[in-house]
Amino acid sequence: MARKARSAQRSLARAGDAAKAQALTQAAETIRARADTVLAANGQDCSSALEAGLDPAMVDRLFLDEGRLEAIASALETVARLPDPVGETIDSTVRPNGLELVRRRVPVGVIGMIYESRPNVTVDAAGLCLRSGNAVLLRGGSEAKRTNRALHAAFAEGIAAAGLPREAAQLVPTQDRAAVGAMLGATGLIDMIVPRGGKGLVARVQAEARVPVLAHLDGICHTYVHADADPAMAEDVAVNAKMRRPGVCGAMETLLIDARYPATSELLDALIAAGAELRGDGRSRALDPRIAPADEEDWDTEYLAPTLSVAVVDGIDAALDHIARHSSGHTDAIVTGDAAAAERFLAEVDSAIVMHNASSQFADGGEFGLGAEIGIATGRLHARGPVALEGLTTYKWVVRGSGQTRP
Template identity: 45%
Template sequence: MNELLQKATLLKQASFDIAMKSTKEKNDALLLIADALIEQTPAILTANEQDMAAGRAAGFTDSLLDRLQLTEERISAIADAVRQLTKLDDPIGEVVEAWTTEHGLNIETIRVPLGVVGMVYEARPNVTVDAATLCLKAGNAVLLRGSTSALHSNKALTAVMKQALDQSSLPTDALQLLEDTSRATASEMFKLNDYLDVLIPRGGAGLIQSVIEQSTVPVLETGVGNCHIFIDESAEKEMAINIALNAKTHRPSVCNAAESLLIHRDWPYQQELMSVLQAAGVEVRGDEELTRLYNNIIPASEEDWGQEYLAMTLSARLVGDTREAVSHINRYGTKHSEAIVTENDEHADLFFRGIDAAVLYRNASTRFTDGEQFGYGAEIGISTQKLHARGPMGLKAITTVKSLVRGSGQIRH
């Protein structure tokens, strides 16, 4: 039996065990994991440096290296997020609805674990802990399949978590890392319907599309982020500049960073915004009008409007009104996160009604599209699809429901 089938078999059996565990048992295990991450930080960083050295040798971009890197501060933040999960309500057993039928049947719909979750992700080793602990809190077993670029980091993090689980009442087998990162094994994983209940891809467009196209296991689709900031003609100057700057530069390598800027043609502070962005190191690729009006703006190509740069690059265009902005975003956006900066209630309402996306903002940065920022604790990903879950996916997104029917001898005639 190969590694994949061996670990999938262990996971399936463990999923029945962990589904029966109490909230206290799950929280106690998570606290052990958080403590172990802090205690084993030096070993984790040593493993991460192996991945970083290989990445530098392979010529990884700065944004990719940033996603790959772990630091003492980042591990501390990861551990804090695990502790935060223990403070969140356990969704398992929650009564979603209850009623009595005309035949006297008492019916309850309650939340239950999905079962075995398969996570397929790239580069970011923090996802290893986020995904594992979210799944365990929601009573799921989890199969982690990270990328080759983060293998040493992922192995170290998984080993630390499994050692912590050994000291808890949760089944250690409920957490497995697939160390074989070959494409052939990934393709086999995508078809393990007898073992996996759902697949969640998290990464670039190529990875996500590959999983969607190849998988026979149901997919909870996360999406890439070509996020927009639209500055309306009524936008307050400092607010608009601060939001655009934050959304682009706070952490450009993540999916909720802004990639495209739309500016009302009559907003009077365009020059200052361009200057601030460029002073911060942002390369602006503009439409013909912006390129003609302002210095140091690179002409944008058609491909730029749909690009997720994950870098200090931003496409920019002047528009005539809110409807034109809405039309542009619906054409080129990825249904992730979109923002309008405006003092006009009517324009804000039109923006909210007109755009098809998981999260819409008025007068705030797109960088808030995040499970922790939404109060969900760590997130399993940002869903841009419309079935089952949408937006930041916290604990409830990785549960399903079942109905409990209590009768007193009723038969159907």
């Protein structure tokens, strides 16, 4: 499969911008035309997930309806309209000896995508990789195997109808865990692995990979309500950050409330009224008896559910210390009217995404204007935050001379 992908990737390198965009547009239309097949397959996957006792957050990530399927197709069309990064000149210079040097953006090559739960990743990853000139091997989780097969079949049919090779986006046909091991060891055949799933999956990938890894880790996201936060804004942001969709990686998992914030009781009331289950430290529990006690594990837990850890902190220094100890480097936010405090938070929090006066649920490639994302990269190398077209490219140096030789 990887060798076929390599051959297909060379074909993509010859395809122009218009051809790739047309292929994604055709794939979106084919997905819409196959909606009944996709949703029937998804219904079977969801039934199996419920019978197997998967937790509600996992089932929510798996579930598709007409609206979510339309969002998948629309995301492909958005990616098709985005500027093609391939061939872009990053910078250029002319050396004193007359050599012209250009740094040009090029595809990474063959991407290995290993993911769990979310069938939309099948299409998002395939679309982003194709648009950026990469071929991709997709290995989804067993809980979504029927949906992934139906979505992939529609995507492959669409791009083939537009004249691009089906092998540009291949779905690994087995759920055997050994297939993951084979991908992780495919040095020279796969150029980059992108894992997207729980801690267990990412830990295995990082431990076993002989191929470079662009890691998407869990989202232990914090919101710090500063002493100078506007109470109405703080309530709106906190409730949205936790409760809009608790099962997404950008959902707030820990709320830090400044000890000098004047409307703590109202903030806690709003969260509880919205359906949040709160677990807190001693200081927060002293303010509201409805808060259950939190243990040390809670501060490092991605609940992906309507459960929230709450701590009262003494100022921005304590908030920054807590985030430094417990954040997964995904997304952290501050709510404040104090511009200096906001700038300090944005400068000192070492996460892929930092926010001021905004819900962490905006941590999403579509909301960033990227069309879709292959994941939120939480490392420090290559790409960081929502990884879309540019994050799936590297560069090469193009040197033009007029016969220069080196003395």
